[in-house]
Amino acid sequence: MNSRVILIVHGEPNSTFTEILLKYFKYLKKKNKNKIVFIGCKKLFQKQMKELNYKFKLNEIKNIDDTVLSSINIINVDYKFKKTFSKIKSSSNRYIEKCFDLAIKLIKSHKLNKLINGPVSKTHFLKKKFPGITEYVGNKTNSKEQVMLIYNKKIAVSPLTTHIPLKNVNKYIKKEKIINNVKIINNFYKTKLKKFPKIALLGLNPHCETIDKISEENAEIIPAIKYMIKNKIKVEGPFPADTFFLEKNLKKFDVVIGMYHDQVLTPIKTLFNFDAINVTLGLPFTKVTPDHGPNQEMIGKNKSDPSSIFLAIDFLNKIK
DSSP states (O other): OBTTEEEEEOOOSSSSHHHHHHHHHHHHHHSOOOEEEEEEOHHHHHHHHHHTTOOOOEEEOSSGGGOOTTSEEEEEOOOOOSSSSOOOOGGGHHHHHHHHHHHHHHHHHHTBOEEEEOOOOIIIIITTSSSSHHHHHHHHTTOSOOEEEEEOSSOEEEESSOSSOGGGGGGGOOHHHHHHHHHHHHHHHHHHSOOOOOEEEEOSSGGGOOSSSOOHIIIIIHHHHHHHHHTTOOEEEEEOHHHHTSHHHHTTOSEEEESSHHHHHHHHHHHHTTOOEEEEESSSSEEEEESOOOOGGGTTSSOOOOHHHHHHHHHHHHOO
16 A cells, blocks of 8 residues: 555535645645645646645646655646636536546555545535435445544544435434444544544434334444444443533543434534544545535635645544
């Protein structure tokens, strides 16, 4: 594995991602320890860089072996555009896909294991074919199970179900899925972060109670917890979601697994704002996405918070 190279896929070209990357590169110029390879349109990157008032030397390469530590290495992917910054349209879809395809090809051919991707528009790019970019990359790599981990050094959260309608969530709350997700997270912490994590599981129903005949807590979540405890995994729960995210509870755990997307993403974004990253587990490599969307409203204004890209690159530098 070549752990000294971090691939960065441009993602949606009309987003604030170029801006936050440039803010990281400004820091990188002073304290450079990484080989960064940006996969995207060189001409567009240069124009956006100029409009945002940054000046960096780009090292255009054809092969990973030609990377230079002191420069921004870029592998060009052609993209036809009229304006430096524009509204998000489906016309960028083929460009985004070509960037991802090239990144996955390079990962396979050069045994790379670290990828950062810029945000994409679920409406325009994914077009309801995939719930999110997690599942899109999983499909591209023929990966069976992907787990979304929103990571902050103080606490990480993971939704058992990702971008699915709330009315369908209970159908996916199954003992086997809970066990599988916890095992993937537990293994990642042990092998990559050298830590035996303490994991909390939230319930699905308010106060972990229901007047219905079927209780997901009793039928699926509690049996999963009992199984994992027997197998020496440090897991506790189920906890009521409404009171869990208090400081006294967060201090006890490394990871909180919720039953649906907003049950855990809303609290962590409220607590840490952009100081978090989206890590996709279950792929042949570690994929990290800064925890923000294209942010069309802020594009070209040079006012976006770059915290998440700093955390993303620093996180990848700490793991093998």
